[in-house]
Amino acid sequence: MDYANMHDDLRLHEQTSLVDKAETELLDFFQEQQYKTGDVIPKEVELAVQLGVSRTVIREALQRLRMRGMVETKKKRGTVITNPDLLSLLEKTMYPGILADETLRDIFELRLVLEIGMGDLLFERITQRDIDELYAIVADEPVNTEEMIFNADQEVRFHGKLYEITGNHTLMRFQQMLLPTFEYVHKSGLLKKQVQHKKFVSHRGLVDILQHGTAETFRNAMRNHFENHFQRLF
Amino acid sequence: MDYANMHDDLRLHEQTSLVDKAETELLDFFQEQQYKTGDVIPKEVELAVQLGVSRTVIREALQRLRMRGMVETKKKRGTVITNPDLLSLLEKTMYPGILADETLRDIFELRLVLEIGMGDLLFERITQRDIDELYAIVADEPVNTEEMIFNADQEVRFHGKLYEITGNHTLMRFQQMLLPTFEYVHKSGLLKKQVQHKKFVSHRGLVDILQHGTAETFRNAMRNHFENHFQRLF
DNA sequence: CGCACTATTAAGTTATACATAATATGGATT
């Protein structure tokens, strides 16, 4: 290939690499072709010819899309369009060890915000079956919340079930990512020391409200349930 | 099928590519070497030799780390470790056209959940200066909310300011990502038709509450503010 | 008809060469 001509239309895109360009051009191409999930896209060499770049560039661009779950490749069958999973790659980057302290704290707060705000979704979609299940989960909790011992497994089951009830899969995925980080921060030295346990709304109390209350009362109850966490933040 | 002979290299025969392995090996290597932000990592060819793969594989692995914001490369200077930005890559995946309808709806809901739930963060961190600024933003809004005309720019400024007040940068980044998708869904045919405008809490009303109210009243007000959106969902 | 063999295909991988841009080196001029 003639390298002298390579930069003809590249002068405007100064610091963007060919891979960057190829990536967006591929996405545009897919959209233009109205590809749907499961459709097979042209071979790497064909794409290379079509975009006027080497197969190396195409491969690195596809590599990016692949890791975002936008495409999937199998030998011989080629590369197919897939439904991108927004959060799968976020998960990989979520190693608490490498995140900045501020980001960790942000995530801690994020969880509290989500669970307080999800009240309306819960009341819209919850069924009696869900409520029964929640009661079963909290069955072995002590009635007196002051004696409540923090049980990580219990926490995950209860709050995980809440996310599930929202029927919002993106939200559920979020929880799966946020929770480990939340626990990490909870146990780290990032926040103030654990304050004195006061009476707060228990898991059982939350279920009672889901049974008899409203979205509004639930929000307040969840806020109260998180009181200890909030006191460590503020 | 003969399972007896499979056990030997069963693990190698998994569908993990060399790039997958190289990616994790690189991360392990970085951690092992205790690289900090700004540190320069070995050249591509050296890494290739060290991991016993070709430079292509190394490049595609680095490509992944690069797009996650974990490394950054400059010509001649080499590749350096950087602080990963959790959301930068999410942003690129947020091509509304490619996302499944369900995911789009999820994101629509997510925004509502976030803004209702962020009340406590707001009241903890808001200043009089912030409130003044919010009043300035809503200054040109009609008092009678029924005459309120949807103004996208106004929406972004007001709600963006709220996210800013939380002081949670991750949350702010989220809003920047969610908003375009939210608008896309709002205008798409994914939801029920716009219902009749009823009286709802206006932006100005929300600011009044931030000035004189509590986190609890704010949550309820924000829920009411979004009433139209919720009616389109349920 | 059914089974096994092989031929083909497309991605996975390797190797090499060259381009580009930033940096370092070295020497010439003043």
Place this chain on the structure above:
DNA sequence: AATCCATATTATGTATAACTTAATAGTGCG
């Protein structure tokens, strides 16, 4: 000696070709 310009060096960016592997299709044989 200090400044400046040309050149060499270096590491990433890009291109190309060749080879490997696994899945599929096709073919031929029984």
